[in-house]
Amino acid sequence: xxxxxxxxxxxxxxxxxxxxxxxxxxxxxxxxxxxxxxxxxxxxxxxxxxxxxxxxxxxxxxxxxxxxxxxxxxxxxxxxxxxxxxxxxxxxxxxxxxxxxxxxxxxxxxxxxxxxxxxxxxxxxxxxxxxxxxxxxxxxxxxxxxxxxxxxxxxxxxxxxxxxxxxxxxxxxxxxxxxxxxxxxxxxxxxxxxxxxxxxxxxxxxxxxxxxxxxxxxxxxxxxxxxxxxxxxxxxxxxxxxxxxxxxxxxxxxxxxxxxxxxxxxxxx
Amino acid sequence: xxxxxxxxxxxxxxxxxxxxxxxxxxxxxxxxxxxxxxxxxxxxxxxxxxxxxxxxxxxxxxxxxxxxxxxxxxxxxxxxxxxxxxxxxxxxxxxxxxxxxxxxxxxxxxxxxxxxxxxxxxxxxxxxxxxxxxxxxxxxxxxxxxxxxxxxxxxxxxxxxxxxxxxxxxxxxxxxxxxxxxxxxxxxxxxxxxxxxxxxxxxxxxxxxxxxxxxxxxxxxxxxxxxxxxxxxxxxxxxxxxxxxxxxxxxxxxxxxxxxxxxxxxxxx
Numbered sequence: 001x002x003x004x005x006x007x008x009x010x011x012x013x014x015x016x017x018x019x020x021x022x023x024x025x026x027x028x029x030x031x032x033x034x035x036x037x038x039x040x041x042x043x044x045x046x047x048x049x050x051x052x053x054x055x056x057x058x059x060x061x062x063x064x065x066x067x068x069x070x071x072x073x074x075x076x077x078x079x080x081x082x083x084x085x086x087x088x089x090x091x092x093x094x095x096x097x098x099x100x101x102x103x104x105x106x107x108x109x110x111x112x113x114x115x116x117x118x119x120x121x122x123x124x125x126x127x128x129x130x131x132x133x134x135x136x137x138x139x140x141x142x143x144x145x146x147x148x149x150x151x152x153x154x155x156x157x158x159x160x161x162x163x164x165x166x167x168x169x170x171x172x173x174x175x176x177x178x179x180x181x182x183x184x185x186x187x188x189x190x191x192x193x194x195x196x197x198x199x200x201x202x203x204x205x206x207x208x209x210x211x212x213x214x215x216x217x218x219x220x221x222x223x224x225x226x227x228x229x230x231x232x233x234x235x236x237x238x239x240x241x242x243x244x245x246x247x248x249x250x251x252x253x254x255x256x257x258x259x260x261x262x263x264x265x266x267x268x269x
Numbered sequence: 270x271x272x273x274x275x276x277x278x279x280x281x282x283x284x285x286x287x288x289x290x291x292x293x294x295x296x297x298x299x300x301x302x303x304x305x306x307x308x309x310x311x312x313x314x315x316x317x318x319x320x321x322x323x324x325x326x327x328x329x330x331x332x333x334x335x336x337x338x339x340x341x342x343x344x345x346x347x348x349x350x351x352x353x354x355x356x357x358x359x360x361x362x363x364x365x366x367x368x369x370x371x372x373x374x375x376x377x378x379x380x381x382x383x384x385x386x387x388x389x390x391x392x393x394x395x396x397x398x399x400x401x402x403x404x405x406x407x408x409x410x411x412x413x414x415x416x417x418x419x420x421x422x423x424x425x426x427x428x429x430x431x432x433x434x435x436x437x438x439x440x441x442x443x444x445x446x447x448x449x450x451x452x453x454x455x456x457x458x459x460x461x462x463x464x465x466x467x468x469x470x471x472x473x474x475x476x477x478x479x480x481x482x483x484x485x486x487x488x489x490x491x492x493x494x495x496x497x498x499x500x501x502x503x504x505x506x507x508x509x510x511x512x513x514x515x516x517x518x519x520x521x522x523x524x525x526x527x528x529x530x531x532x533x534x535x536x537x538x
Contacts, residue, residue: 007439011337061346063285067343067344069433070340070343071340074435077347077439078438160367163350
């Protein structure tokens with residue numbers, strides 16, 4: 001029989017596939033448009049446009065992301081149990097720690113003053129071999145820079161958020177937006193931005209100083225504004241700096257399958 | 270004063286759990302239509318005595334079904350935990366911590382020791398630390414109020430299955446055959462022993478259902494006719510002091526409904 005951690009990862013993949021379909025469905029609705037923004041004071045020749053989302057992402061996306069992360073987290077815990085001695089399996093789990101709890105300062109004391117965290121960590125890996133313990137410690141997110149989307153950090157953050165806190169909050173975001181102004185079926189102007197644009201973000205600023213404000217007022221009524229871009233859905237998670245793309249789960253799962261789980265499997269007892 | 274808790278997120282999780290239950294029923298029906306959970310095996314006829322044994326042999330089960338049960342209970346567990354999240358949000362002066370979750374106990378003494386006694390204390394401790402309003406209702410919902418066996422309480426089943434699934438094992442599928450199978454053959458049966466009571470049978474082993482004596486000791490074209498009733502249940506094995514625990518489709522459905530009832534009770538607070 002396939003080991004349970006692989007079954008869990010397969011199930012996470014199923015949720016991820018469904019998640020991608022759901023995001024595709026949402027993107028096809030093109031739930032965004034440009035809205036005329038406030039004119040900067042004293043610059044009546046400038047026309048600004050901001051992004052508005054007319055429909056929030058379906059809550060189902062959040063539920064699917066939660067199920068996906070839960071299965072990844074479970075796969076790691078199942079592995080941790082299999083890596084532990086039979087007598088210690090009741091307390092075994094895969095610890096994921098953000099703080100460098102094992103790091104010692106020049107004085108030989110622990111840098112992080114959190115004995116509870118160390119106790120929890122030690123209890124979770126108590127039944128593992130010394131090699132396995134070292135491997136688990138090496139994989140910890142605290143060994144990697146905070147801004148790197150470390151796979152374990154992603155799993156922990158999403159699973160914790162989903163399990164105990166709340167359904168994960170979702171925000172639509174447009175990547176690589178282009179706004180264009182059209183009149184009588186012909187393009188007038190366009191502007192592209194390469195940054196991520198959330199609801200209310202400025203998409204473009206057009207300078208009409210070459211024509212009189214009165215003429216611009218007339219022209220404006222016949223102008224069609226189009227917005228294009230790649231629609232993403234970001235999760236708002238307390239533990240993570242800034243919103244995280246839901247599809248970050250995809251490289252996370254791939255990394256678990258290809259790197260983390262195969263290395264840990266070597267330590268199964 | 271009414272708390273007016275917003276528990277729409279708990280409700281979304283319960284809906285997701287129900288979705289998993291319906292998917293499970295559909296998938297199992299499709300699988301069983303293709304290949305039943307059992308096949309019939311006839312032992313060779315003993316040339317001296319003429320006896321032949323008829324067995325039901327369990328087909329290997331897809332562990333996938335147990336994985337879906339894992340997702341189902343995970344969502345129910347989250348629905349319960351979100352109640353505590355909502356209570357924390359509604360309580361001034363406390364912030365949500367990782368220790369916060371919905372307590373589930375089958376022993377009142379343990380509940381009082383770990384969480385507190387709403388009769389004596391105004392605020393909960395441990396996993397409901399700082400929660401005052403709702404503390405009494407949390408206590409009323411505890412499985413230890415169920416007589417005679419608190420282990421049959423749906424909340425306890427959610428707790429047991431979600432813990433097992435998250436850390437250790439996937440729920441195993443047990444198919445229990447029921448009813449009578451019609452056995453046909455070309456031969457002369459002079460004696461038939463029906464097996465009406467089965468003892469010490471486990472769902473993974475062959476099950477003797479009938480013994481037939483042929484005289485002369487030969488028969489041809491032996492086959493089983495007609496449908497077999499199958500009772501489907503999922504179980505998690507013994508864990509520490511906790512005995513084996515099983516649920517069937519009806520119980521899974523009751524678990525969803527019970528959690529919905531718990532959520533509704535908190536909405537009235």
